[in-house]
Amino acid sequence: MGELQKPRGTRDVLPEEASRWRLLEDRARQVAARYGYGELRTPLFEVTELFRRGVGEDTDIVGKEMYTFLDRKGRDMTLRPEGTAPAVRAFLEHNLGAGPQPVRLFYLQPAFRYERPEEGRWRQHHQFGAECFGAAGAAADAEVIALAVDFLRTAGVADFRLRLNSIGCPACRPAYRAALREYYRPLLPLLCADCQERFGQNPLRLLDCKVDTAHAAGAPRTADHLCTDCREHLQGLEALLARLRISFDRDPTLVRGLDYYTRTVFELESPRLGSQSALGGGGRYDGLVELLGGQPTPAVGGGVGLERTLLALEAGGAPAPTVEPPQVFVASVGEEYALEAMGVASQLRSAGVRVITDPLGRSLKAQLKQAARAGARWTVILGEELSRGVLVLRDMAAGVQEEVPAGELLTRIDKGVV
Ligand SMILES: [Zn+2]
Ligand SMILES: [Zn+2]
Numbered sequence: 253m254g255e256l257q258k259p260r261g262t263r264d265v266l267p268e269e270a271s272r273w274r275l276l277e278d279r280a281r282q283v284a285a286r287y288g289y290g291e292l293r294t295p296l297f298e299v300t301e302l303f304r305r306g307v308g309e310d311t312d313i314v315g316k317e318m319y320t321f322l323d324r325k326g327r328d329m330t331l332r333p334e335g336t337a338p339a340v341r342a343f344l345e346h347n348l349g350a351g352p353q354p355v356r357l358f359y360l361q362p363a364f365r366y367e368r369p370e371e372g373r374w375r376q377h378h379q380f381g382a383e384c385f386g387a388a389g390a391a392a393d394a395e396v397i398a399l400a401v402d403f404l405r406t407a408g409v410a411d412f413r414l415r416l417n418s419i420g421c422p423a424c425r426p427a428y429r430a431a432l433r434e435y436y437r438p439l440l441p442l443l444c445a446d447c448q449e450r451f452g453q454n455p456l457r458l459l460d461c462k463v464d465t466a467h468a469a470g471a472p473r474t475a476d477h478l479c480t481d482c483r484e485h486l487q488g489l490e491a492l493l494a495r496l497r498i499s500f501d502r503d504p505t506l507v508r509g510l511d512y513y514t515r516t517v518f519e520l521e522s523p524r525l526g527s528q529s530a531l532g533g534g535g536r537y538d539g540l541v542e543l544l545g546g547q548p549t550p551a552v553g554g555g556v557g558l559e560r561t562l563l564a565l566e567a568g569g570a571p572a573p574t575v576e577p578p579q580v581f582v583a584s585v586g587e588e589y590a591l592e593a594m595g596v597a598s599q600l601r602s603a604g605v606r607v608i609t610d611p612l613g614r615s616l617k618a619q620l621k622q623a624a625r626a627g628a629r630w631t632v633i634l635g636e637e638l639s640r641g642v643l644v645l646r647d648m649a650a651g652v653q654e655e656v657p658a659g660e661l662l663t664r665i666d667k668g669v670v
Contacts, residue, residue, distance in 0.1 A: 261367070261375030263559075272565075276407055276558055277360055280380040283403045287395065289358040289382050294338040296362070300328040306337030306544055308511030310453040317365040331364035335381040336512070336537065336553055337544070343385055344546045353386030360558075372528030372563055379532075381555035385541070388550035390488035393516045393536060394496065396554045400520060400532055401498050407561055408570045412531055414498060415519045417474060417506040418486040419456060422514070422539070424479035429455050431472040439467055459505045473504040485515050512537040516552065522560070524567035531564060532556030577627030578608045580665060581648075583619040585635035592634050596643075596661070603662055624648060630665055 258264060265273055284291070300320050307314050319331040332338055339357055342348075348355045362378050369375060382399050384392045397414065404412055420428055432455040436443070440451060444463040451458060459468045478486065493500055500518075508517045519533035534554025541549035580600055584593040590613065597607045608626060610619045616633065623631045633644040637655060645664060646653035656664055 259375065261369035261373075263374060263376075272562060273558070276561060277380075279406045280358075280360055280403055280558075283399060283406055284358040284380075284382065286402070287356070287382075287399045289356040289384075289399070292339060292342060292357040292359045292383075293361070294332070294335075294342050294359070297329045297331050298338055298341065300330040302337050302341055302544070303330055303333060306340060306512065306540060307334065311511055313365065313510070317367055319364045319366060332361070333365050334363055334510075335359055335361060335379055335555060336383060336510075336540070339381070339383045339553070340540055340544050340546075340551070343383075343541065343549075344544060349386065349541075349547060349549055354392060355385040356382070357385075358382040370528065372525055372560055374559060378558040379555045380558060381534075381553060383551060383553035385549055385551045387552070388538070390485050390492055390516075392550075392552050393485075393489045394492035396534060396552050397493065397518055398496050398498060400534070400554050400556050403556055404520065404531065404561065407565065408568075409522065409531070409561060409564050410568050410570070411524070412520050412522045412564070414493075414500040415503040415506050415521065416489075416493075416500045417503050417517050418478055418482055418515050419474055419507055419513055419517055419535075420478050420482050420515065424477055424482055425456075428472070428474060428477035431477060432456065432458060435471050436467070443467070454511065456507045459507050468505045471505070475502070475504055482515055489516060508533060508535060512540045512543070514538045518554065520556065522564040522567070524564050525560060528560065530557075531560045576606060577629075578606045579629050580605055580607045581619070581623030581626060581628040581631045582607060582609045583616060583623065583631050583633045584610070585616050585633065587613060589634040589638065592638060596632060596634065600662065600665070603666075605662075605665060620646075632661065 303314055303318060309315070313333050318333050321329055323329050339359065343355060359381050360378070362376050364376050366375060367373055380403060382396055384396055401414065419425065433451065436451055436455065436458055440448065443451070444461060447458050447461050459471060461468065506517055506519060508519070513535040515536045515538070517533070517535035520531045521529040522531050523529070532555050536552040538550045541547070541551060582593045582597045584590045593609050597609045600607045608628070610622060614622070620631060628648055631646040631648055633646060635644070637643060641658050642655045643658055643661065644653050645656045645661065
């Protein structure tokens with residue numbers, strides 16, 4: 253047996269990078285809280301049927317990309333490939349539709365897809381997602397988009413583009429699908445193998461072809477086939493985004509790969525990422541709750557990929573977030589005070605202060621150097637003054653120090669550190 257390695261398409265996050273992740277996750281939680289979204293945590297795996305019905309049999313996700321397995325009792329299970337279907341399942345299972353509407357949920361969680369791994373595309377990736385149930389108006393679409401945009405801005409992603417489209421509703425989409433088929437029928441022999449299949453199953457996805465993009469440019473546009481309600485919804489959303497100063501590009505070829513979307517679809521992308529340029533996206537899915545067995549419930553959601561966000565930050569040259577520096581370095585003059593230093597450090601930590609000490613028995617000069625390098629705000633120096641119940645407190649920024657009665661240390665630090 254060879255050396256054990258992580259599965260292909262997965263990553264390990266080591267402590268330095270983990271601090272970036274934590275920062276990103278903190279930002280996501282802060283932004284979600286500002287918009288009134290509560291955190292939802294669903295299981296890593298669900299019954300496969302949920303995704304078959306919720307995501308759609310004809311999608312790449314369900315057809316090719318799911319991690320599906322039988323458990324020991326032979327039940328068909330799947331590692332969650334996306335977050336919306338599980339959120340809808342939880343919404344229904346806990347009867348959240350019976351409470352005050354809308355119901356606003358967010359999640360920070362991994363999703364699993366068996367895709368060909370490349371930079372920015374992993375078999376386990378992490379999503380910050382938000383779902384809003386029970387609001388049919390464009391204000392909810394605008395809210396979800398604003399939340400995603402806010403997250404990227406707060407995270408420090410400088411330049412990204414919002415693409416927006418409406419793919420219509422059950423009233424107007426059949427006519428649009430017919431128009432698309434009519435346009436593509438003579439081109440059928442020229443299309444790629446995937447598109448040959450899509451032509452019959454879901455012609456909207458022909459617009460999404462990555463193999464030959466030329467055909468899509470001349471294809472009938474959704475905007476020309478929307479019913480009055482869909483057109484008004486889109487116009488309402490555009491007015492709201494303008495009011496929120498969120499710029500966007502209308503993209504008539506944007507359809508997204510999931511079957512459940514109605515009306516609004518959007519995608520956020522970074523010009524700094526290569527072939528995997530999408531940072532996130534989402535859309536409205538007014539039919540999904542009913543499809544999964546609930547009362548008809550309008551809903552809209554979106555998500556941002558955390559790996560892609562980190563890549564965009566890196567590519568944009570954003571300064572790496574630093575690990576929070578210690579507030580206090582506890583130094584000791586000579587071996588005999590080292591024990592005392594551990595005691596003082598312990599006391600400060602109990603009070604919630606971030607403290608480091610020197611475990612190597614270095615000289616005071618070396619310890620002060622170390623404290624400065626670590627970015628400590630204060631250095632506490634323990635030496636012969638202790639016999640008088642006094643220690644030395646050095647303000648590292650100001651470069652000044654004074655004697656402080658041992659009993660007053662915490663008060664002094666608390667005042668300075670706040
Ligand atoms: Zn419509
Ligand atoms: Zn194609």
